[in-house]
Amino acid sequence: MDEYTDNQVRFYDLCLPFEEDIPFYKHLLGKDHPLVLEMGAGTGRISIPLASAGYHVIALDKSSAMIEKALFKKKEISPSCQDNLTLVQGDMISYQSDPKPNAVLIPANTFMLLKTFLAQKMCLKNIHQNLPKKGLLVLDLFNPHDFLNQAFLEERMVLVSSISHPKKKIIVNHWVSGKYDPASQVVQTYNIIETCDSEGNTKKYPYTELLRYLYRFEMELLLESRGFEVEKIYGWYDFSAYNTKSRKMIFVARKK
Ligand SMILES: C[S@@+](CC[C@H](N)C(=O)[O-])C[C@H]1O[C@@H](n2cnc3c(N)ncnc32)[C@H](O)[C@@H]1O
Structure with a gap:
């Protein structure tokens, strides 16, 4: 089974203390989508707040190490909310949920x-087989026009985040570089997580990741050909419309 590497699992939550997308998903789910399937749920960054807000969430992930982290975090929420969250190891290409969810979410570029x-x-x-008619699908992707930036063109390392570890008193820097192949639309990213302690000692934890990026009309046609109707394309979690400069390309679609 294709797993997240140790270095990715170890630093995932620390490098992504991001919460801006959670109210966005809550708003889209509203009251009409009580049973949610999150594909590629990772450490439960989104699934756990959704379960705490009363949604029944199936958090699916391929990586046993990520699920283990999610299980650890699940134990920290109230017992009634814990009952709302089911963690499942499986592949988003083949997993079939029973009962069917009202909504499928694929946040944080996971589809790529x-x-x-x-x-x-x-x-x-x-996903089409998992959802009932009119079921909701939200797919959150990078905007390729923003993602394939100058750093990737020049193949140089860029610092994408620098975070102080609340307990261990270290700084955790995340550096990324990459190269991409327009013919296959695949980017190979080279990542280095660098930790620096108060005495100036540094350690480096590298990993690589492949991402297949998609363009706007390619994704629209793909969704339509698979039996979905695209309702909206947002450029950020504030519901702003997608444009060339948007950081994200978020598709909100329904099963026809
Ligand atoms: C970028 S993380 C996103 C985690 C979480 N959704 C979030 O927003 O923080 C991607 C996750 O997708 C999982 N993943 C990758 N390919 C998968 C697949 N084919 N089926 C299920 N999970 C997958 C990885 O193990 C990883 O935990």
């Missing part, structure tokens, strides 16, 4: 971790 066009098509086919 499916490295081929074929895998992405298979995943959408599987």
Whole structure:
């Protein structure tokens, strides 16, 4: 089974203390989508707040190490909210939920971790089978026009985040570089997590990641061909419309 590497798992929550997308998902789910399937739920960054807000959430992930982290975090919420969260190890290409969810979420560029066009098509086919008619699908992707930036063109390292560890008194820097192949639309990212302690000692934890990026009309056509109707395309979690400069390309679609 294709797993997140140790270095990715170890630093995931620390490098992504991001919460801006959570109210966005709550707003889209509203009262009409009480049963939610999050695909690629990771450490439960989104699934746990949704379960705490009263949604019944199936948090699916391929990586046992990420699920283990989510399980640890699940134990910190109230017992009644814990009952709202089911953690499942499985693949978003083939997982079938019973009962069917009212909504499927694929946050944080996770759909791009499916490295081929074929895998992405298979995943959408599987989501279509999971959802009832009018079921909601939210797919959060990088905007390729923003993502394929100068740093990737020049293949130089860029500091994407620098965070102080609340307990260990270290700074954790996340550096990224990458190169991309326009023919396959695959980016290979090179990541270095660098920790610096108060005495100036540094340690480096590298990992690579492949992401298959998609363009706006490619994604729209793909969704339509797989039986979805695109309702909106947002450029950020504040519901602003997608444009060339948007950081994100977030598709809100419904099963036809
Ligand atoms: C970028 S993280 C996102 C985690 C979480 N959704 C969040 O927003 O913080 C991507 C997650 O997707 C999982 N993943 C990658 N490919 C997958 C697949 N084919 N099926 C299920 N999970 C997958 C990885 O193990 C990882 O935990």
